[in-house]
Amino acid sequence: xxxxxxxxxxxxFLKGVEMLSSIPTEALAQLAARGKELHxxxxxxxxxxxxxxxxxxxxxxxxxxxxxxxALDTVRGAGLGFGELALGEGEPHTTTAVATQHTHVxxxxxxxxxxxxxxxxxxxxxxxxxxxxxxTELGARVHDLEGQVAHLNATxxxxxxxxxxxxSGTYVRPEGLS
Numbered sequence: 386x387x388x389x390x391x392x393x394x395x396x397x398f399l400k401g402v403e404m405l406s407s408i409p410t411e412a413l414a415q416l417a418a419r420g421k422e423l424h425x426x427x428x429x430x431x432x433x434x435x436x437x438x439x440x441x442x443x444x445x446x447x448x449x450x451x452x453x454x455x456a457l458d459t460v461r462g463a464g465l466g467f468g469e470l471a472l473g474e475g476e477p478h479t480t481t482a483v484a485t486q487h488t489h490v491x492x493x494x495x496x497x498x499x500x501x502x503x504x505x506x507x508x509x510x511x512x513x514x515x516x517x518x519x520x521t522e523l524g525a526r527v528h529d530l531e532g533q534v535a536h537l538n539a540t541x542x543x544x545x546x547x548x549x550x551x552x553s554g555t556y557v558r559p560e561g562l563s
Contacts, residue, residue: 389424390445392417395491398445402464404515405508412505419501420491425484433481440494441468447488452481460485470495470512 390398395417399405405413422445425431431449432439442449443466451458451467458480461467467482472495493501502509538548 389422389489395420395422398491399443402443404466404511408507408511409505412501412508415504416493416498416501416508417491419497420493423490423492425488425490427484427486429484431482431484431488431490432478434479435477438469438472438476438478438495440492440496441466441470441498442482442490442492445489445491447490448485449488449490450483450485452483453479470498 392414396410396414399413399417400408400410420443423431423442425447431442434453444461444463446463449461449467451461459467469478469480472478498508502512541548
């Protein structure tokens with residue numbers, strides 16, 4: 386798990402990341418200096434649900450699956466980040482990240498990342514734009530899923546199947562179904 390990139394190479398990598406490309410090189414150099422390089426082999430867990438939060442990760446090379454329980458949430462490749470910035474230092478992760486091939490990442494603690502944002506507001510602005518884009522994408526996914534559920538419910542109804550009702554966080558089965 387040794388360092389393999391010079392500060393200049395880390396900074397150049399960060400400058401090439403779409404979300405960070407408009408940020409001044411000086412700010413990226415500070416972020417690069419704070420970043421710790423880590424390497425993971427295929428199948429190696431980067432963090433598990435319940436593990437103590439270690440900050441944000443940015444994939445230099447490789448591929449990482451992000452899972453919630455057994456469900457695949459997303460896959461992150463080169464130039465993409467993952468981690469849970471909403472967590473405080475030491476709070477438990479709510480997802481699991483697993484390298485699917487040899488993966489090289491830069492890891493920056495949330496505290497160091499937030500310090501960089503305070504020193505360089507451009508970093509915070511880039512994060513807000515990135516998060517807004519992600520929220521828009523997730524909203525579109527939810528809308529698509531709601532459409533699929535409505536279609537399935539209509540199909541079940543036409544087939545004479547009574548649809549379970551969702552109440553207070555659980556599905557309530559119709560009378561007579563076990």
